[in-house]
Amino acid sequence: MKALKQLGIIITILLVGQILQQHFNLPIPGTVMGMIILLVLLLLKILKLQWVEKISSILLEHLSFLFVPAGVGILTSLDKFKGKVIPLFIVVMVSTIVVMVVTGVTVQLLVKNKKGEKIW
Incomplete structure (x- = not known):
């Protein structure tokens, strides 16, 4: 019932x-607006982490299952991608690299912050 x-x-x-x-x-x-609202509520301590922690863990455990509808939607729209494969590939590769770099830098900053080291 808690979940x-x-x-x-x-x-x-x-x-x-x-x-x-x-x-x-x-x-x-x-x-995305909802996620921003959730983040703000958590940061301002209006919403306590314990109030959403269990369901968040459950959703994260099943995250790959939640992507199935998006994958099916893409497969049903493959005809719209004809002639745009190379630009799409470039966009996917560049965005993947950007996400990896930003994630890596963020994790490094968080680890330094947790150790008490000066970040900047």
Whole structure:
């Protein structure tokens, strides 16, 4: 029952993000808005980590399963990618490298911060 309450909190926050995105016609997806709201609530300690920790762990354990609908959607739209394979490949490679570099730098900064070393 605890996980169900936590899922309700997460879904409510995502719903608020979706409503804000549609109401203000923002260029950011509603789900991303919901995640930003969740982050702000956690950082401001309005929402305690214990209130969403269990369901977050469960969702992270099954993250690969949650990508199946997106993969199926891409497969059903393969005809739209004809003639655009090389630009798409370049975009995927560049974005992957950028994500890897940013993630690596972030982890290094967090490790230094945890050890008490000066970051800058």
